[in-house]
Amino acid sequence: MTKTLSSTAFPKIVIIGGGFGGIEIAKKLKGKEVKVLMLDRHNYHTFQPLLYQVATGGLEADSIAFPLRKIFKGQKNFTFRNTEVKQIVPERNVVVTSIGEISYDYLVLATGSDTNFFGSKELEHYTMPMKTIPEALNLRSMILQNLEEALIEKDPVKKAGLLNFVIVGGGPTGVELAGSLCELRNHVLQKDYPELDMSLMNIYLIEGSPAVLGPMSEKSQHDAREVLETMGVKVFTQTRVLSYDGDKLSVSDGQEIYSENVLWSAGVMGEVIDGIPKDKIVRGNRITVDETNKVTGFDNIYAIGDVASMVMSEYPQGHPGVAPVAQQQGRHLAKNLLKIINNQQPEPFEYFDKGSMATIGRNRAVVDLGKVHFKGIFAWFIWMFVHLMTLVGFRNKAVVFVNWIWSYFSYDRGTRLIIRPFNRKLMTEDTKNK
Template structure:
C-alpha cells in the first residue's frame, strides 16, 4: 500500500459524492488515505432512474473509483464490505481483513427504507444502486413481454400497471420517464398491445409532490405528470403489497406486478458505534464539524450525518450538494485537527433543487428564481452533465440524450439479465 508511516491514517468508507470530494480535497494533505467501497465504481445516483427506464446505459453514470484517484499519491483504494467498527482500538473489520485508523470517516450514504414492512421489502423494487436499477429495467420489460402473452385481462392489466411510491424527485422523475416510455416508445414496440391499458400511478403521502421544493414547482410538476398521463394520488399511504395488489390505507386496491419504492431512505450504518447517536431516519448525530457525538476521531458526512440545527432540525437534506460540501469542509477540518487548530462548523450553501419530468419539462428552484418548462429542462441537463464524472461519460450521455430527444426513443431497452425475485436476494448479498 502507498503509505508513509509518519502521516496519520484516514479511512474513508464509501466512494459516493461525499467520500470522493473529501479524498480529493485531501490530495495535498499529510495523511495516508484508505478508501473502501463495496463497488469499484462511484455511482451518479441522480440518473439511476434513466438507467432503469432504458434511457442510459449503466456505464455512463458510474465511474471507476481507481480512475478518479489515479494521480493521487496519498490514497489507496480497496473493494470491501465493512462489517464492524471497533472504536476501542481504532480498527475496522472488513471482508478483506482488518484495518486500523487514526481518523475514520463514514460516508456510506443511505439505503432504501421500507419502514419495517417485510412483505413490501420483498416485493417492491428499490432503486439506489446500479444493479437495482438494472433489475427494475429488466422487470419493466419482462412485464411487457408477459402482458403480450397473458390472456386473462385482469392479470394483463396488473402487468401493465406501474405504481411508484413516493413523490420526491426520484419518484417524480421515474413516473415521468415511465410515462414517456408509454407515450413515445412502447406503442411502436408493442403494436399488438393496447398500450392505453398501461397505467402509471404516483403515490405520495403528503399533500403535494416534491415537498422539499417550492409550491410553484410542486404544482407545475404535478400538472406536467398529469398531462403526460400519470395518475398522481396525494395523501395516500401504501398499507400492503403482496406482489399482485397494492392496498392503500384507505382501502383502495391497485392491481400491479411492479411497485417502485422511492418512499424513503435511512442512513447506512455500520455496527460498532454507540446506538444512542442514531437519530431520525437512521442517521448519526454529529457535531457541526461532522465529528460523531461522543467520539473524537470518527466522522460522518452526507446522507448518513445529521447535524441538527434550528434551520434543519433533523439534519440537512439527503442530497448530493450537502455531501459534496460536507466532504470539502471536513477536508479542511481534518487538516486543522492534525495541526491542532480548532475546527469550523459546516455551513450549507443551498444552491437550489431541480427535477425533470419529461422532454422539455422540468422544474428548477433557485434561491431567488424559480422556473419551469423548457428552459428548466435545459438547465437540468446542463447541470447533470456538468456533474457527471469523466469526459467519456459526459459525451456518451449527451449523445444518448440527443438521440433520444430527436428520435422520441430510448436506446437501451435490453433485458441483459432476467430479473428473478428469488435469485435476487442471493445475488444482492454477493454484490
C-alpha cells in the same frame, strides 16, 4: 485525543464509501501530509441522480458509473480497497472488513443511504428499490419482462397487473421515474409492442404527504403535478400504501390496484455500520454529528452526507439527503481534518443551498433557486447542464450527451435490453443489490 499512529508518520484517514461525499474529501486531501484509504463495496462511484434513466432504458449503466481507482489516478497518498466494511471497533481504532482488520487514525463514514421500507419485510420483498446500479438494472429488466408477458397473457386481471405501474413516493426520484415511464409509454412502447393496447398501461404515483416534490417550493410542487397529470400519470397525494402481496396493492384511500410493478422510492435511511452506539442514531437512521461532522461522543470518527444528521436552527431535522450537502461536507471536513492534525481549531460547517430541481419529461423541469422558481424548457436545459457537469469523467459526459441528443430527436430510448433477466425467486437479499 486517542490516536494510534500507523507505521508512517502521516496520519491515516479511512473513508468508508465512494459516493459524492467520500470522493470530495479524498480529492481535497490530495498532496497533503496524510494517508487516505477509501473502502467501498463497489469499485465504482454511482451517479445516483440518473439511475432512473438507466431503469427506464434511456442510459447504459456504465455511463453513470465511474471506476473509483480512476478518479484518484496519480494521487500518491490515496489507496483504494474494494471491500465490505462489517464493523467499526472504536476502542481499538479499527474497522473489520471482508479482507481483514484495517486501522485508522481518523475515520470518515460516508456510507450514504439505502432504501427505507419502514420495517416492512413484505414491501422489501415485493417492491423494487432503485438506489444502486444493479437495482436499476433489475428494474429495467422487470419492466421489459412484464411487457413481454402482458403480450401473451390471456387473463384480463393478470394482464392489467402486468401493465399497471405503481411508483410509491413522490420525491424527485418518484417524480422523475413516473415522468420517464410515461414518456416511454407515450413515445416508445406503442411502436415496440404494436399488438399491445398501451392505453391499458397505467402509471400511478402515490405520495403520503400532501404534495409531490416535498422539499421544493409550492409553485414547483404544483407545476410538477400538473405536468405529470397532463402526461397521463395518476397522482395520488395524502395516500399511503397499506399492503402489497406481489399482486395486489392496497392503499389508504380504499383503492386496490393490481400491479406486478411496484417501484419503491418512498424513503431512505442512513447506512449505519455496526459499532456505532445505538444512542447516536436518530431519525432516518442517521448518525448525530456536531457542526464539524464529528460523531457525538467520539474524537476521531466523522460522518458526512446522507448518513449524518447535523441539527442546526435552519435544519432542525438535519440537512436534506442530496449530493451538494455530501460534497460540501466532504470538502469542509478535509480542511477541518488538516486543521485538527495541525492542532488548529476546526470550523463549523455551513451549507450553501444552490437550489433544487427535478425533471419530469422532455422540455419539462422545475427549478427552485432561492425565491426564484421556473419551469419548462429553460428549467429543463439547466437540469441537463447541471447533471452533465456533475457526472464524473469526460467519457461518461460524452456518452450521456450522445444518448440525450439522440433521444431528443428520435423520441426513442436506446437501451431497452433485458441483459440479465430479473427473477424475484432467484434473487436473495445478498444478490439483489450486487
